[in-house]
Amino acid sequence: MKELQTDVVVIGAGTAGLSAYRNAKQFTQNVLMIESGPYGTTCARVGCMPSKLLIAAAEAAHSIEMAPAFGVHSSKPTIDGKAVMARVKSERDRFAGFVVEAVDELPDDDKIRGYAQFLDANRVQIDDHTIITAKRFVIATGSRPSYPGVFNNFGDKLVINDDVFDWDDLPKSVAVFGPGVIGLEIGQALSRLGVNVKLFGVGGAIGPLTDPVVRDYANTVFAQEFFVDTDSNVSDMMQVGDKAQLTYTDKQGEKHTEQFDYVLAATGRVPNVDKLGLENTGIKLDERGVPIADARTMQCGDSNIFIAGDASNMIPLLHEASDQGTIA
Known part of the structure; x- marks a missing residue:
């Protein structure tokens, strides 16, 4: 020793x-x-930087969708999921590389693995x-x-935000748990890129918002783009074949059983x-x-x-x- x-x-x-x-x-x-x-900060590898890259692609697609409202008309955008993720990963690696280079420049005797x-x-x-x-x-x-243990029922269909930025292609459907900042950012971005997204939460919270009027308005605005239930009732969480399956009760009290390519746990850290x-x-x-x-x-x-x-x-x-x- x-x-x-x-x-x-x-x-x-x-x-x-x-x-x-x-x-x-x-x-x-x-x-x-x-x-x-691995060297490289959370922000550069799996946090704000790759998130913003995904959001930038989503914003580009969304701008085309919204263009007719400004009298600008074009064909509906075609989303190339592989190209989107290739750019996200390439730029992510470049950003993280700057951090790794900075660490490499530090004296070897100062670093212990x-x-x-x-x-x-x-x-x-x-x-x-x-x-x-x-x-x-x-x-x-x-x-x-961090996520509740019951989420392990989804097996390898369960992902965290770290995993999203290693995808080679965009999936067809994702259930997102956790309407905090991470869940909202990734959920909205994926939805704008053509992924079928359903976002579930508990207790009615959305993002960091505390004012009830602003919170309710945010709920309304996000729900105009994709399914959002910030006080959801979800049960029967399991993996069925190569899909994640769950049952949820909608706001009219009706139960729905649906399968997704992935379940994204964005329930906190x-x-x-x-x-x-x-x-x-x-x-x-x-x-x-x-x-x-x-x-x-x-x-x-x-x-x-x-x-x-x-x-x-x-x-x-x-x-x-x-x-x-x-x-x-």
Whole structure:
């Protein structure tokens, strides 16, 4: 087992982690960055950037559809799903490549591959090969999609947003669960690209909207384009052959059983903090096991452990992650 000592350890090489690393290097050269997965931020690989590429294609198709309202007439657009996804993946890879290049330029001695787990508040172990003692730690491990266990009944027809951006072609039909930002963006984009989309939610929530008048209006507007039920009753979720099947009750109380090529779970994300051994550090955790941190300093209590980005469960946005990394 190799043993190292350093001033700062940054766990995670995403947006928050890279920001924390670069800022720490302004004050000390003794900074180590640990990463277990592929380099490239959530935003560039599976988040906002490929989402916007898909949305851009959908906007192009939608503009042609809406053109007659402006006195501009053309034939109905033909959607080439393979070409759409080829562009999404190509540009996505280019964006992620910029991040990978930036990481490649960092000193090799500063980068350690593997999973980090706290032994105590001053030491982490990386897999079975390295123990690092440090004066400060920054947890920047990001987040991952989360969905109810019953969704596993759909088998390999269940996908998360990460999977969408690896499709080679557009499917014919998708059931989307979760009318939050991710579900709305991808659901509307797929619908505008000719995919039969049905969007289901619970409790009536839509996006981040809280004003009841605005929320109801948003429901109406989205439902003009594709099926949206933000307070749905769905049952009999299963995989039948190569399709996902479910039964839902419409607003008139009638039951419908329908099959889809895929079910997209966009039901939220959870911070990647559950396997870090935080119970060994003595820091306070909330009911979800996430460290309680001061948003002004990103410090966890009065400890030498800081947290930044999606792992903090505060504001899961790219620029916020970068700012939190800087603050930490």
